[in-house]
Amino acid sequence: xxxxxxxxxxxxxxxxxxxxxxxxxxxxxxxxxxxxxxxxxxxxxxxxxxxxxxxxxxxxxxxxxxxxxxxxxxxxxxxxxxxxxxxxxxxxxxxxxxxxxxxxxxxxxxxxxxxxxxxxxxxxxxxxxxxxxxxxxxxxxxxxxxxxxxxxxxxxxxxxxxxxxxxxxxxxxxxxxxxxxxxxxxxxxxxxxxxxxxxxxxxxxxxxxxxxx
Amino acid sequence: xxxxxxxxxxxxxxxxxxxxxxxxxxxxxxxxxxxxxxxxxxxxxxxxxxxxxxxxxxxxxxxxxxxxxxxxxxxxxxxxxxxxxxxxxxxxxxxxxxxxxxxxxxxxxxxxxxxxxxxxxxxxxxxxxxxxxxxxxxxxxxxxxxxxxxxxxxxxxxxxxxxxxxxxxxxxxxxxxxxxxxxxxxxxxxxxxxxxxxxxxxxxxxxxxxxxxxxxxxxxxxxxxxxxxxxxxxxxxxxxxxxxxxxxxxxxxxxxxxxxxxxxxxxxxxxxxxxxxxxxxxxxxxxxxxxxxxxxxxxxxxxxx
Numbered sequence: 001x002x003x004x005x006x007x008x009x010x011x012x013x014x015x016x017x018x019x020x021x022x023x024x025x026x027x028x029x030x031x032x033x034x035x036x037x038x039x040x041x042x043x044x045x046x047x048x049x050x051x052x053x054x055x056x057x058x059x060x061x062x063x064x065x066x067x068x069x070x071x072x073x074x075x076x077x078x079x080x081x082x083x084x085x086x087x088x089x090x091x092x093x094x095x096x097x098x099x100x101x102x103x104x105x106x107x108x109x110x111x112x113x114x115x116x117x118x119x120x121x122x123x124x125x126x127x128x129x130x131x132x133x134x135x136x137x138x139x140x141x142x143x144x145x146x147x148x149x150x151x152x153x154x155x156x157x158x159x160x161x162x163x164x165x166x167x168x169x170x171x172x173x174x175x176x177x178x179x180x181x182x183x184x185x186x187x188x189x190x191x192x193x194x195x196x197x198x199x200x201x202x203x204x205x206x207x208x209x210x211x212x213x
Numbered sequence: 214x215x216x217x218x219x220x221x222x223x224x225x226x227x228x229x230x231x232x233x234x235x236x237x238x239x240x241x242x243x244x245x246x247x248x249x250x251x252x253x254x255x256x257x258x259x260x261x262x263x264x265x266x267x268x269x270x271x272x273x274x275x276x277x278x279x280x281x282x283x284x285x286x287x288x289x290x291x292x293x294x295x296x297x298x299x300x301x302x303x304x305x306x307x308x309x310x311x312x313x314x315x316x317x318x319x320x321x322x323x324x325x326x327x328x329x330x331x332x333x334x335x336x337x338x339x340x341x342x343x344x345x346x347x348x349x350x351x352x353x354x355x356x357x358x359x360x361x362x363x364x365x366x367x368x369x370x371x372x373x374x375x376x377x378x379x380x381x382x383x384x385x386x387x388x389x390x391x392x393x394x395x396x397x398x399x400x401x402x403x404x405x406x407x408x409x410x411x412x413x414x415x416x417x418x419x420x421x422x423x424x425x426x427x428x429x430x431x432x433x434x435x436x437x438x439x440x441x442x443x444x445x446x447x448x449x450x451x452x453x454x455x456x457x458x459x460x461x462x463x464x465x466x467x468x469x470x471x472x473x474x475x476x477x478x479x480x481x482x483x484x485x486x487x488x489x490x491x492x493x494x495x496x497x498x499x500x501x502x503x504x505x506x507x508x509x510x511x512x513x514x515x516x517x518x
Contacts, residue, residue: 027480028243028264049481064240066264066300073262073480097240111259111299127299132323133346135233138226155236156301156323195236 020209023048023057027073029065029098033194037202043209051082059092059209061202062099064155064192067126068111070098080117087119092185092208094201100181100188101126101158108161119186121164128159128177128190137196142171142180145200152179152191152198159190185212234348234368237301237323238432241265241369241455245445245476246434248272248459250290252297254468261472265301265323267457268294273330273377273513274460274499283331285313291320303350308517309335311344318347324369325349327362329516330376330459339517342366352436354387354514356394360415360423363431370429372453373514374437377460379501381438383514384448388435392452398424437514440465440498442478442491449482466496 019042024031026047035045038061048054060083062070074080087093087103095103102117104124110116129135135156139149150171160178163169170180171189179190185208193201227233244264249255255266270286271279285306295302301323306313308327313334317325327340329352342349343366352373353359359370372391374384394413401409401424410420422430435448436457445456456479462472474491481487509515 026243030239030242032242033239065242066240066244068259068300069244069262069264069476073477076477077481109299113260131295131321132234132237132301132348133318133321134228135237136226136228137230137233153232153236155233155240192236195232195239 019044020059020206020213021046021057022059022061022206022209023054025049025060025062025070025074025099027065027079028069029063030192030194031061031063031065034061034063034096034202037194037199038206041199041202041206043206049077049079051078054079054082054086058213059094059205060086061205062093062095062102063194064097064099067098067101067107067116068114070102071114071116074117075115080115083117084119087117087186090185090212092187092205092212093119094187094205096189096192096194097155097157100124100160100190103186103188104160105164120181120183120188121166122160122181122188123162124158125161126158127156128161129154129157132156138173140171140173140179140191144170144182145204150193150198150200151196152189152193153196154179154191157190160188229346231368235431237348238350238369241301241434242432243480244455245472245479246303246455246457247462247472248457249294249463252293254463255294255297255302257469258462258472259298259300261469262476263300263472264455265303266294266298267303267305267326267459268322269305272460272463274379274464275377276330277377277502277511277513283307285310285316285331288316288320291317291322295321305331306340307331308333309338309340311340314340314345314347314349318345322347327351327367329373329513333516339365342368350434352514352517353391355390356398356423357413357415358517359391359429359433360413360419363419363429364416367431369432369434371434371436371457373517374435374439375504375507376437376513377502378438378504378507379440379461379464379499380504381440381444381447383504384435384438384444385451387437387514388433388448388451388453391429391433395423395427395429399427438504439475440501441495442474442488445475446478446482446488449479455479461499464499466498471495471498
């Protein structure tokens with residue numbers, strides 16, 4: 001089967017089952033890159049496209065991609081409500097870019113009818129930097145991850161326009177715009193550690209998953 | 214609001230790097246990119262779940278039937294489509310027409326497609342894509358062609374298929390060709406790779422990278438002839454990262470429903486029950502032309518080298 005080739009490319013085969021079970025929402029986007037990083041860090045990774053697949057994980061990553069597409073598919077295939085319930089129940093969830101948009105309580109510049117799952121007490125603006133010509137990479141200081149800058153890639157990325165009292169900003173650009181936030185078991189970044197070889201965010205997230213187990 | 218306790222980083226940032234250019238294609242994976250010729254169609258595409266739209270004046274089926282020289286679209290049309298949607302907007306430049314590409318970059322499109330669907334402007338050289346801040350996607354029928362385009366700076370590859378036909382057989386041929394050639398490289402020893410690079414007419418460093426990683430260094434979509442949900446799912450099962458649908462949606466009987474169905478079939482490409490479900494009652498598919506009936510001079514895939 002051709003499809004077997006694709007699941008092997010996740011690098012999940014032969015992983016010790018002792019690692020935390022982490023799902024990656026695989027409706028659209030760069031879910032394989034997240035799966036690869038999580039596997040390298042010892043997690044037992046599975047792809048989540050169905051409500052029942054959500055039941056089998058201790059944490060979830062929502063990847064980069066197109067938030068409008070993920071929202072539509074999550075609602076069409078019955079994932080949105082179970083996801084909201086799991087978030088309310090304390091499931092650790094890390095969202096990058098589109099994933100941050102899906103986790104935000106309020107989304108600006110959304111398309112008509114677009115919904116988010118919510119959970120993070122923040123207002124997020126989609127495509128905050130403009131077109132692809134304005135996409136960029138830069139170094140960020142993120143004290144929560146320890147010393148050394150985090151190399152961050154922003155691709156038509158969102159920014160956190162305001163952080164409510166329940167959420168905590170983790171990092172901001174030089175102009176003060178917040179690009180990483182945390183709230184309990186939820187973590188969101190405007191940028192994509194999964195494509196730069198930066199593992200600290202995923203390690204930090206796996207810490208939340210282990211603590212909850 | 215922003216807390217002042219967060220240290221401000223040095224304000225050095227870099228646009229137009231390979232990582233940034235290739236990164237957008239990474240985010241489009243598992244998605245469907247749809248050809249649109251009006252802002253209204255762009256709206257339908259976004260509402261149906263397209264990850265991006267390709268803005269053009271005529272879909273390939275019309276370019277094929279009307280003939281003549283096909284060129285970059287009117288900037289007014291491209292800007293109207295950019296204004297209509299929030300998802301990325303791509304637009305086509307002729308092969309080798311670097312000034313059309315400069316115009317598209319100035320219009321702030323998100324991706325430039327150096328496309329064989331338009332009439333080539335240069336029968337020897339492709340565009341030097343490293344010279345641009347905007348990323349490029351290019352067509353390929355085989356691995357050597359894909360690696361030559363990547364060497365010129367392409368940040369995404371789409372297999373060519375045969376655009377404007379609704380016949381998926383050429384798309385099948387090209388994705389199978391590329392994946393089969395990648396598999397052959399994976400099994401070669403280093404001394405054999407030098408010869409492989411010569412035969413592929415591709416740079417050795419890129420050939421070595423493909424042999425070591427088992428995949429292209431950029432995202433690979435399929436294009437050219439995809440007309441049904443099952444076509445899209447088949448391309449995904451054959452190893453595509455996503456699909457372009459050109460004439461297949463807006464030349465069909467019910468574009469809204471067909472567009473949404475192809476999106477779902479691309480996500481659930483390995484689940485025949487979903488593909489069956491979304492394929493019901495879609496109405497007329499585009500009429501289509503059998504590629505076998507096309508005389509060789511009319512085959513777009515043979516443009517580019």
